[in-house]
Every structure is written in structure tokens, then in C-alpha cells.
Amino acid sequence: MPDAIVFVLSGGALCLAVLLAVYLRERALRKTQAMPAGLQTHISLPHQAEWTLYHNPFSLCSKKIRVCLAEYEVDYQGVIIDLIETGKYQNISRDFLRVNPGATVPVLLHNGHPVYESHEQVSYVAEQVDASWLLVPKDPVVxxxxxxxxxxxxxxxxxxxxxxxxxxxxxxxxxxIPIFASMVAKIPALKIFEGLLFHRIKQRAVFFFMMKLAGLSKTMTLRPVDRIINRSHQAMTAHLDDLEQQLISSRGPWICGTQFTLADVGMMVIFDRLREGDWLQLLVHNRPVLEAYWFALRRRPSYQQGCLAFEHPHVSAATAELVGLKQAQRWPAGIPH
Ligand SMILES: N[C@@H](CCC(=O)N[C@@H](CS)C(=O)NCC(=O)O)C(=O)O
Structure with a gap:
């Protein structure tokens, strides 16, 4: 073999070996693992305030804990963590993985101890505050x-x-999915690729990369995506039927009757996501009981403080794009609207 070819091949092999070594070192530094739900007293993290919240403006679960903290008027130090749809994979950065090796937001710290999973976080806050009963009914049945x-x-x-x-x-x-697909169109592919290398939950990174490559309109016509959206739509319809029955039997205005509870906090953020995805027309507006409930939810100051105050420009742009596609009759035939 000519010397020049040998030189090029060994140079290439050396480059590959260096890249592999860099990748393996970086992976070792970004340790990820699923974390147990709830308060972790054995983990202590640096903190300056009694309550610290690592959260993302758009994330559904982040909205839930922000609304809960707003309802209880708990002061907290907020640390915004970008997710790929809002700009970059800050949730798989070395720094954030020290806070949550699970690579997801929100994470609530109480005196430096993390609480994982948003439904655990809202219950934990309710246990810790003096006026717990504000969102947690005293009556055991309620x-x-x-x-x-x-x-x-x-x-x-x-x-x-x-x-x-x-x-x-x-x-x-x-x-x-339609909002995600619209949002990732603005994100450079290389940033999304980082998720394929380091994200703990690989299928999420693969999904985002696929949406980036396909673009919004094409994504929604892909068979597996069409199936997921239709199945989720059907499931949400059934969940909302269930909610409607509950609001009728509890006589409202809230899920469990006259008291606004943690359950309404959880439902508020779901309705807000339906608003962002332009699903309200189809799922809520034609149902007076649900429409009245949504109206009542929006009137709570915590909705402003925990949801609207964090409106992300990429999300508003995505909502506008979805509305525009429907108005221009360019919405894919297989997706309900
Ligand atoms: N079950 C968890 C869900 C956590 C979760 O999946 N968070 C999303 C945002 S709502 C996230 O961090 N996604 C970023 C990613 O997976 O890259 C909770 O309730 O806190």
C-alpha cells in the first residue's frame, strides 16, 4: 500500500480514537440514572434559599409546581433550565445532572434536599406549609x-x-407533538444530536431528532406520529368525559366540590397545554361544564403567576403556526382538529 494512503488511514484511525476517547470521558462525566420519586434526604445540594426550583417555562410539570407555590405564596429561588424545545439540552449538562441524574425538570430543593416528580413535589409543599388545608381538604373523603x-x-x-x-x-x-415539532424547527440539528449521545431516555432524543429532520407538516403525516396523536386525542377525550362527570357529581366549581385543591392545580396545567396546542376548540369549548371550569381556572391569580408569566416566545409562535395551518386548511387530514 502506498505510504500516502497508509498515512491518511492511520490519521483517520487516530482521529476516530481521539473522538471516541472524548465521548467516553464526557459520558463518564455526565452520569445519568432514573431517580426515585419524592424527598431525598440523603442528597444535599448547594442552595441559597429554603426553596429552590429548577424548572422550564414550557414544561407541564414545571407549571404544576409553580402554580402550587403561587397558591401557597411560597417564595422560591427559580433556576431556569433549558430543554431542547426551548433552546438547548441544559437538562443533560454536567451541572444539571448533579441536581437530577434523571435529566428531567422540575426539581424542587427544600433546604438543599431534592424532591423528584412534580406530583410528589406539590404534595410535599402542602405538607410543609402552615396553611396546608388551603389546597388539601380536611375532610378525609374529599x-x-x-x-x-x-x-x-x-x-x-x-x-x-x-x-x-x-x-x-x-x-x-x-x-x-405538533408544538414540539414547530419549536424544534428553530433549533440547530447539532444541539438535538447531543441528546442522542447523552440523554438517559434515548427515545425522547430520537423523537426530537426525527421531528427536526421531517419538519412540522411532514412529522404529522408520519404513520406512527399520526397514530400517537389520534390515540392521545381519544384518551384525552375519555379523561375529559370522566372529569365532566366528576364536576357534575361534585357540583363544582372544582373537581372535589367547593374547595380548590391540588387536583385542580394538576388539571389547570393540562388545560393550559390544550390552549397552547390549540386543542380547546375540539375538546373543551363545546362542553359547557368543562368550559365553565376552564374559565374558573383562568381567573385564579396562580394561573397568571405559574403559567402565563412564563409564556415562552417559541411556544406562542408554535401556537400561532398551528392556528395558521388550520385556517389555511393545510392541517393534515388524519389529525383531528
Ligand atoms: N413524571 C415527571 C416528568 C418529568 C419530565 O418528563 N419532565 C419533562 C418536562 S415536563 C422533561 O424534563 N423533559 C426533558 C427531556 O426529557 O429532555 C414529573 O412529574 O416531574
């Missing part, structure tokens, strides 16, 4: 109702898209 509906509004597991029938929270990610 409290049980609250627990049941808090669960129904929760996002459970790493792959909620696979089980939208389980909870209304799990039916949300599938209905968020």
Missing part, C-alpha cells in the same frame, strides 16, 4: 378525591406517550 384526581392529572413514567389511557397527564405529550 382528601381522597383530591388524591385520586391528582394522580389522574399526573405524568407517570419515562414513556407516557406509550400509555395515554393511564392518566390525563399521560395523554398530554402525544397532543404536544
Amino acid at each position: 382528601r381522597e378525591c383530591m388524591r385520586e384526581w391528582l394522580h389522574k392529572s399526573s405524568l407517570i413514567g419515562d414513556d407516557p406517550i406509550a400509555a395515554p389511557e393511564a392518566t390525563a397527564g399521560n395523554a398530554v405529550p402525544g397532543l404536544t
